[in-house]
Amino acid sequence: xxxxxxxxxxxxxxxxxxxxxxxxxxxxxxxxxxxxxxxxxxxxxxxxxxxxxxxxxxxxxxxxxxxxxxxxxxxxxxxxxxxxxxxxxxxxxxxxxxxxxxxxxxxxxxxxxxxxxxxxxxxxxxxxxxxxxxxxxxxxxxxxxxxxxxxxxxxxxxxxxxxxxxxxxxxxxxxxxxxxxxxxxxxxxxxxxxxxxxxxxxxxxxxxxxxxxxxxxxxxxxxxxxxxxxxxxxxxxxxxxxxxxxxxxxxxxxxxxxxxxxxxxxxxx
Numbered sequence: 570x571x572x573x574x575x576x577x578x579x580x581x582x583x584x585x586x587x588x589x590x591x592x593x594x595x596x597x598x599x600x601x602x603x604x605x606x607x608x609x610x611x612x613x614x615x616x617x618x619x620x621x622x623x624x625x626x627x628x629x630x631x632x633x634x635x636x637x638x639x640x641x642x643x644x645x646x647x648x649x650x651x652x653x654x655x656x657x658x659x660x661x662x663x664x665x666x667x668x669x670x671x672x673x674x675x676x677x678x679x680x681x682x683x684x685x686x687x688x689x690x691x692x693x694x695x696x697x698x699x700x701x702x703x704x705x706x707x708x709x710x711x712x713x714x715x716x717x718x719x720x721x722x723x724x725x726x727x728x729x730x731x732x733x734x735x736x737x738x739x740x741x742x743x744x745x746x747x748x749x750x751x752x753x754x755x756x757x758x759x760x761x762x763x764x765x766x767x768x769x770x771x772x773x774x775x776x777x778x779x780x781x782x783x784x785x786x787x788x789x790x791x792x793x794x795x796x797x798x799x800x801x802x803x804x805x806x807x808x809x810x811x812x813x814x815x816x817x818x819x820x821x822x823x824x825x826x827x828x829x830x831x832x833x834x835x836x837x838x
Contacts, residue, residue, distance in 0.1 A: 572807060573633040573646075574798040578603075578610045585631045592621035596780070602792045604651045604732050605811055609794040612780045616788045622666060625780030628798075635800060639676050639773035640739075643747045645801035648737045648777070649808030653792040656730030660694045661783030668694040668783040670701075670791060673741075673775035675768065689741070689768040689775045690751060694783075701725045705751045707766035709743050718743075723761035725753070732794075734810045743770040754805065 576586055581598050589596050599611035612624045630637050640646060652670065661668025672688040693702040706720045727733055734756050742749035743766055753761035768775050777798075781791045797808040 571634070571800045571802055572797055573635055573637060573800055574628075574630045574796070576796045577606055578794045578796065579606045579608050582610075582626065584629060586629055587626040588629050590623065590625050590627060590780075592623055594620055594624035596624060596626065599792065602653050602732075602794075604653070604794045606794075609651075609653070609792040610779075612791050612793070614781045614783055614785075614789045616786050617784045620788070622784050623780065623782050625778045625782070628777040630798070633798075637777075637798060639776050640673070640741055642742045642768070642774050643740065643744075643749075645738070645740045647799040647803045647805070647808040648735075648739075648797070649799075649805075649810060650735050650779070650796040651732050651794040651810045652735055653732045653794070654727060654729045655790055658729040658789065658791075659785065659787065660696065660698045660700075661781070661785045661789055662694045662696045663784045666782075666784050667702075668781075668785070668789075670694070670779075670781055671735075672778045672782075673768075674778055675771055676773040676776055690739070695724070699726050699728060701727055701755075703753050703761045705761075705763055705767045707743055707749075708769050709745075709766055711770045719766045721763045721765070721767075723753070723763065725755045725758075725760035727755070736805055736809050738805070739767070741768040741774050742766065743768055 594615055595613040597611050598608050600608050603609050614624050628638060669691050671692045673690040674688045689706060691704045693704050695702050703723045703725060706717050709718050736754040738752040740749045745766055749767050750764045751761060751767050779793055781789050783789050795810040799808045
């Protein structure tokens with residue numbers, strides 16, 4: 570098995586690992602919260618609209634033996650990390666721009682200049698305090714945003730004032746025949762188990778972003794720690810933050826359901 574990328578969040582990131590986009594906000598190494606070691610990455614989004622609604626790190630991972638700055642299609646990967654939401658964290662949901670805390674975003678082609686398909690996978694916040702909407706969507710045609718082949722939502726709970734262990738197992742593809750999938754565990758509980766088209770038909774696959782996206786008048790803070798990425802030979806146990814609960818035993822990931830949830834067929838949109 571292989572861990573392709575690991576960041577313990579103890580020291581300031583390098584451009585080899587991440588591309589920072591603080592905009593008018595703040596990204597820093599902070600001793601305020603830590604689950605492993607003595608520090609974590611702290612993202613502070615100042616009150617909106619006096620500041621930008623985004624503050625994020627984009628994965629570069631230039632030393633990875635496999636190119637994962639944009640995740641290649643039809644290949645399995647694992648990601649694990651820890652996320653802390655302060656005790657006074659308030660849901661950043663706004664109908665015009667849903668708050669989010671992680672996203673896989675498309676990398677557009679030249680023909681996508683007028684197309685805005687947005688993220689292919691996201692941890693959105695809902696109007697309900699303490700609830701994430703884990704969202705995936707995909708399009709099989711090139712250079713279009715007129716319709717989505719698939720939109721799928723699952724829901725998970727979060728608790729302000731504690732660390733959450735997140736593990737994601739996925740294979741991105743815009744071709745249903747390749748059986749793409751997207752699975753998420755939160756604190757050892759499988760909360761998303763989705764099969765079907767889950768990205769855009771672009772020259773490059775989605776890119777991994779961490780941070781906070783919101784339009785709150787009070788601003789928000791989140792912390793990330795222990796970020797690992799593994800290839801298809803990795804596992805939940807290998808990428809999960811140390812001390813995580815083991816994943817539930819389940820059937821092989823290579824045996825998807827017989828029926829793919831295609832456009833118009835999902836009851837969980």
